[in-house]
Amino acid sequence: MIVIVTIxxxxxxxxVSTSTVSRVISGNGPVNDATRQKVMExxxxxxxxxxxxxxxxxxxxxxxxxxxxxxxxxxxxPAVVRGVEDTARKQGYTVVLCNTDEDVLIEREYVEKxxxxxxxxxxxxxxxxxxxxxxxxxxxxxxxxxxxRNIDKHVDAVIIDNFKAAYKAVSYLVKTGHKKIAIIKxxxxxxxxxxxxxxxxxxLKDAGLPLKEELITGEDAECVQWSRxxxxxxxxxxxxxxxxxxxxxxTDLRAIGAIRAIKDHGLRVPEDISVIGFDNLEFSSLLDxxxxxxxQPFYDMGARAVNKLxxxxxxxxxxxxxxxxxxxxxxxxxxxx
Amino acid sequence: MIVIVTIxxxxxxxxVSTSTVSRVISGNGPVNDATRQKVMExxxxxxxxxxxxxxxxxxxxxxxxxxxxxxxxxxxxPAVVRGVEDTARKQGYTVVLCNTDEDVLIEREYVEKxxxxxxxxxxxxxxxxxxxxxxxxxxxxxxxxxxxRNIDKHVDAVIIDNFKAAYKAVSYLVKTGHKKIAIIKxxxxxxxxxxxxxxxxxxLKDAGLPLKEELITGEDAECVQWSRxxxxxxxxxxxxxxxxxxxxxxTDLRAIGAIRAIKDHGLRVPEDISVIGFDNLEFSSLLDxxxxxxxQPFYDMGARAVNKLxxxxxxxxxxxxxxxxxxxxxxxxxxxx
DNA sequence: AGGCTTTCTGTAAACGTTTGCATAAAATTG
DNA sequence: CAATTTTATGCAAACGTTTACAGAAAGCCT
Numbered sequence: 001m002i003v004i005v006t007i008x009x010x011x012x013x014x015x016v017s018t019s020t021v022s023r024v025i026s027g028n029g030p031v032n033d034a035t036r037q038k039v040m041e042x043x044x045x046x047x048x049x050x051x052x053x054x055x056x057x058x059x060x061x062x063x064x065x066x067x068x069x070x071x072x073x074x075x076x077x078p079a080v081v082r083g084v085e086d087t088a089r090k091q092g093y094t095v096v097l098c099n100t101d102e103d104v105l106i107e108r109e110y111v112e113k114x115x116x117x118x119x120x121x122x123x124x125x126x127x128x129x130x131x132x133x134x135x136x137x138x139x140x141x142x143x144x145x146x147x148x149r150n151i152d153k154h155v156d157a158v159i160i161d162n163f164k165a166a167y168k169a170v171s172y173l174v175k176t177g178h179k180k181i182a183i184i185k186x187x188x189x190x191x192x193x194x195x196x197x198x199x200x201x202x203x204l205k206d207a208g209l210p211l212k213e214e215l216i217t218g219e220d221a222e223c224v225q226w227s228r229x230x231x232x233x234x235x236x237x238x239x240x241x242x243x244x245x246x247x248x249x250x251t252d253l254r255a256i257g258a259i260r261a262i263k264d265h266g267l268r269v270p271e272d273i274s275v276i277g278f279d280n281l282e283f284s285s286l287l288d289x290x291x292x293x294x295x296q297p298f299y300d301m302g303a304r305a306v307n308k309l310x311x312x313x314x315x316x317x318x319x320x321x322x323x324x325x326x327x328x329x330x331x332x333x334x335x336x337x
Numbered sequence: 338m339i340v341i342v343t344i345x346x347x348x349x350x351x352x353v354s355t356s357t358v359s360r361v362i363s364g365n366g367p368v369n370d371a372t373r374q375k376v377m378e379x380x381x382x383x384x385x386x387x388x389x390x391x392x393x394x395x396x397x398x399x400x401x402x403x404x405x406x407x408x409x410x411x412x413x414x415p416a417v418v419r420g421v422e423d424t425a426r427k428q429g430y431t432v433v434l435c436n437t438d439e440d441v442l443i444e445r446e447y448v449e450k451x452x453x454x455x456x457x458x459x460x461x462x463x464x465x466x467x468x469x470x471x472x473x474x475x476x477x478x479x480x481x482x483x484x485x486r487n488i489d490k491h492v493d494a495v496i497i498d499n500f501k502a503a504y505k506a507v508s509y510l511v512k513t514g515h516k517k518i519a520i521i522k523x524x525x526x527x528x529x530x531x532x533x534x535x536x537x538x539x540x541l542k543d544a545g546l547p548l549k550e551e552l553i554t555g556e557d558a559e560c561v562q563w564s565r566x567x568x569x570x571x572x573x574x575x576x577x578x579x580x581x582x583x584x585x586x587x588t589d590l591r592a593i594g595a596i597r598a599i600k601d602h603g604l605r606v607p608e609d610i611s612v613i614g615f616d617n618l619e620f621s622s623l624l625d626x627x628x629x630x631x632x633q634p635f636y637d638m639g640a641r642a643v644n645k646l647x648x649x650x651x652x653x654x655x656x657x658x659x660x661x662x663x664x665x666x667x668x669x670x671x672x673x674x
Numbered sequence: 675a676g677g678c679t680t681t682c683t684g685t686a687a688a689c690g691t692t693t694g695c696a697t698a699a700a701a702t703t704g
Numbered sequence: 705c706a707a708t709t710t711t712a713t714g715c716a717a718a719c720g721t722t723t724a725c726a727g728a729a730a731g732c733c734t
């Protein structure tokens with residue numbers, strides 16, 4: 001049986017009204033020093049804690065934000081989550097984390113649940129292109145910021161320029177003398193992979209290299225066993241004796257699979273084939289060889305999304321949504337020659 | 338400006354009282370089919386969503402649980418979190434995730450915040466041995482389950498038997514012919530590492546092998562760059578030409594560091610030195626060589642902790658707390674000969 | 675001393691629900 | 705058909721806060 005101490009108990013104990021207690025606690029409005037002492041003492045004696053629900057109900061806000069991501073087991077997300085949480089905490093906000101498993105129904109379910117005056121706003125690494133629920137939120141004036149995956153010009157977002165990043169990575173391979181660059185293209189249902197694919201093509205084109213069908217590999221599946229896609233793709237290429245001297249993997253996990261496949265065929269990375277990844281996961285530097293990759297600033301992206309959201313919560317919706325594009329950074333380690 | 342639709346608006350639109358609307362929505366109490374129709378229609382027309390805070394305040398519960406962990410970037414936790422969240426969701430509960438950064442002050446801050454009638458109970462992978470705040474919760478009748486790290490016989494918990502698991506791992510090394518087994522011992526401030534250390538010593542003893550001081554390595558620091566500890570420890574051993582044929586690393590991350598150090602010294606795993614880890618991280622099978630390790634059933638532990646907690650929430654505190662000890666499983670891959 | 679601020683405190687309404695109680699209508703019973 | 709049960713609905717209080725308003729006391733000015 002949990003016994004609940006309310007503001008009334010404190011008021012009675014201190015011999016004042018509840019409003020006075022409230023004023024002491026919140027610091028709103030004047031209160032005599034002597035009474036303040038009495039109240040504080042009663043608070044301490046009774047171990048009083050203001051009821052979050054009552055406070056939120058009255059004030060019309062909870063200082064809580066909803067963070068909706070596909071899957072925390074996808075290793076790109078832990079850093080994002082910490083960026084969000086740390087920044088939120090510093091500003092007095094708490095985060096409710098939700099995993100959707102890439103399932104738009106679960107995503108909708110969570111949005112429905114949390115928008116019932118539970119959270120003051122949302123950060124969404126949304127699942128797919130079915131985002132009517134997001135636009136609906138936005139229309140109703142609910143603060144929303146999209147993160148990593150943006151979809152629509154009409155919603156605030158924090159992303160990187162995937163086209164440019166892929167372009168940079170592939171151009172680096174070109175510049176270091178690679179001529180036959182395979183790509184593990186990622187799930188083309190997602191805009192971000194389409195962009196990376198586009199960057200790959202553009203980089204080849206600008207370098208005067210041909211775009212070869214047989215070097216375009218990988219499935220559209222997401223999220224099964226992430227490195228598997230990379231392994232299968234490159235394994236198939238090698239089995240078919242297709243000639244290539246580098247791999248642009250659209251994620252680090254796919255790069256790990258690719259390296260595994262290359263080694264299994266008795267070849268060396270990077271001497272025989274260079275591999276470049278995308279993401280810069282926390283353990284990518286621990287691989288053998290340490291992975292060259294395009295680093296996304298995950299932590300900072302999370303942090304920035306929170307700041308953006310808190311702005312929206314405080315000031316209401318902007319006239320025009322703004323999309324922050326952050327820089328991805330090329331990190332060269334030992335998997336490229 | 339967010340416009341809020343309340344139960345009153347629905348009542349007015351449907352031409353009934355608020356109590357009737359409430360009954361329609363919650364399904365408590367009888368209501369005529371015709372009125373139900375009218376109400377449902379009004380609900381739909383107005384896009385009504387019951388206010389979570391008001392409901393929680395009235396009902397005295399929120400169907401929310403607080404999950405407090407040291408750091409989601411520690412790769413053992415994503416699986417735990419999913420186990421917790423998935424199981425909670427199936428039972429209509431939502432999870433608030435909090436990272437403490439191994440800082441007991443932040444942990445206390447979160448506990449203070451969430452116990453203000455926000456969550457119905459806590460799952461804690463607690464930080465240290467300073468757990469007065471946990472015992473306080475428990476004393477006040479607040480449902481609490483400890484996870485992974487348990488501290489006290491007086492609080493319900495879900496853990497593995499770290500002594501036994503370490504014993505198993507080291508015994509396997511002994512059985513496969515290793516005679517000089519080094520340990521990277523982990524942070525001895527934490528009970529779980531003390532237990533693993535104890536298991537190591539006991540296994541050597543039972544096998545009639547000597548416990549050599551110089552083979553006991555690793556620092557008490559936690560959480561800086563986790564694999565670094567393993568790297569430094571084994572690097573030092575090799576630099577000093579200390580002779581050993583196997584390493585028992587108390588975490589997979591330490592094992593990764595150890596492997597790196599061994600390779601850097603021009604030695605091979607497992608031909609020259611076997612390495613066995615502890616945890617079975619999601620990417621441990623992707624390493625080179627794939628890591629042999631003691632697998633902890635992280636997802637299931639999370640799931641079980643939730644079920645335990647929901648029991649406590651529903652039935653109140655047990656007379657006697659019960660500690661669930663789950664099985665760790667030895668997984669042999671290619672890092673041991 | 676009378677009027678005017680300023681400081682302090684209490685009363686009561688409000689936030690949006692749920693639910694016990696009362697009542698009315700309808701259905702069932704002997 | 706009167707008596708009883710069942711079904712359906714509304715009224716109003718309650719959950720634990722915050723805050724507008726009002727009033728009392730005290731301080732300051734001519």
